[in-house]
Amino acid sequence: MQKPPLHPWFDIGDVAPAVELRNGDGKTRPITRMAGRTAVLHVAAGSQDPLPVALALSSRAADFREAGADLYLVRRGGPQTVAGDAVDGVTALADPAGALAHNFHLEHPSTMVFDRASRLAAVLPLEGDPDAHAGACLGLVRDRLPPDRFREGPSIQAPVMVIPNVLSPQWCRWLMHVHDTQGNESSGFLEKVGSELVLRSDAEVKVRRDHVVAAGSPLEAEIRHIFQRRVIPEIARATHSPIQRHELFKIVRYDGEERGHFRPHRDNASEAGRTRRFAVTLNLNTGEYDGGHLVFPEYGEFGYRPAAGEAVAFSCNLLHEARPVTRGSRYVLLAFLH
Structure with missing residues (x-):
């Protein structure tokens, strides 16, 4: 049996890098500040318009919330770049240096899913229909990252x-x-x-x-x-x-x-x-x-x-x-x- 290779970039299971994303008003919003819930980030890469995917995700925003996930659209550029990207249920974030796509070696539009501890759970490349892509993202969140319901009994013990x-x-x-x-x-x-x-x-x-x-x-x-x-x-x-x-x-x-x-x-x-x-x-x-x-x-x-x-x-x-x-x-x- 051969030893499996170690991915040279960030990979599944890795904690999110310290990338400085920004809201439209210029305030910083690192991925680690999204911790506590599943974070679904569609990252615009290349020249394809990301808004169709954002709209497809938005149409399922209530289902994502029920599954314990929050939705984000990440576009390279300054805060003014995302000023017109407001879509119901999807938070638009600017990545001034394109650092998120760079760290994960994304050359094409993809949706990244981070678990509640800001660990990368999946990367889904956009292939064809935005609506089908949004459905696949929702299915992954539901199947692999079901939300914990509040209860008085630990599922995973916090280190306290x-x-x-x-x-x-x-x-x-x-x-x-x-x-x-x-x-x-x-x-x-x-x-x-x-x-x-x-x-x-x-x-x-x-x-x-x-x-x-x-x-x-x-x-x-x-x-x-x-x-x-x-x-x-x-x-x-x-x-x-x-x-x-x-x-x-x-x-x-x-x-x-x-x-x-x-x-x-x-x-x-x-x-x-x-x-x-x-x-x-x-x-x-x-x-x-x-x-x-x-x-x-x-x-x-x-x-x-x-x-x-x-x-x-x-x-x-x-x-x-x-x-x-x-x-x-x-x-x-x-x-x-x-």
């Missing part, structure tokens, strides 16, 4: 740690009391604008209220002491990673009346968070709210909802989200470790 008994019931109640009586404010997120980091607020991204534990306060010292005894040793044992410092602890609340949530994100994606290594989400209550699961969509639809006092620790590079709270209020202690 659940640490029990970090805080006692008394400590949980105290931290909730601190949040409610010592001040809290609407939470934002940092976004790079030019060369500066700007604090943004967008209810589509995050709805949450935060109490930041003051630096140098007795409460900060007490929480740090608990982490040094109960959280950091567990992380070190599992990952062989030393922890040297932490950011300010936050006691946060997601309210059901506002459908409190935090959309899929990575905690080290911004310039301000690039040195973060581990995140810790510690539930302070359970049973008094519905929804609010912690989900790692690259690994399926399993929802983590630890008991009060339990923590989930994970790499800041993992895509994760806080699903909307639909009733009551969820309280959490958050920490970022370096």
Whole structure:
């Protein structure tokens, strides 16, 4: 038996390259930011007009959504190139350098399918009728990449740690009391604008209220002491990673009346968070709210909802989200470790 050849370019199973695609408004949209759902990208290569394929995909957009897939049309050029490519259900993206087609050695129009972890699952060259091509893409997504339905039981285990008994019931109640009586404010997120980091607020991204534990306060010292005894040793044992410092602890609340949530994100994606290594989400209550699961969509639809006092620790590079709270209020202690 001969050893199979190693493809000299990117191939099936490879993680998507760091190609800088852009929306029509100029904002970057790398393939890795599509993680959490199947991404179907029709890549225009050569001189053939890609819009017939985009329209054929658009006619099946509802079926692709039901199958857990999002649709994209990628054309070489600047953002202005895709300004007229708006098609219902298909996001038009510009590839200024043609890097996507180059990395995958595409000489003819093709549709690329990436799984929810941004790994290449298939490349389907366009051969003839656009409508038949769109049907073949949908069939592949349905057959090979069926969506995981949300359930409380993992299909693929995310690489996270659940640490029990970090805080006692008394400590949980105290931290909730601190949040409610010592001040809290609407939470934002940092976004790079030019060369500066700007604090943004967008209810589509995050709805949450935060109490930041003051630096140098007795409460900060007490929480740090608990982490040094109960959280950091567990992380070190599992990952062989030393922890040297932490950011300010936050006691946060997601309210059901506002459908409190935090959309899929990575905690080290911004310039301000690039040195973060581990995140810790510690539930302070359970049973008094519905929804609010912690989900790692690259690994399926399993929802983590630890008991009060339990923590989930994970790499800041993992895509994760806080699903909307639909009733009551969820309280959490958050920490970022370096």
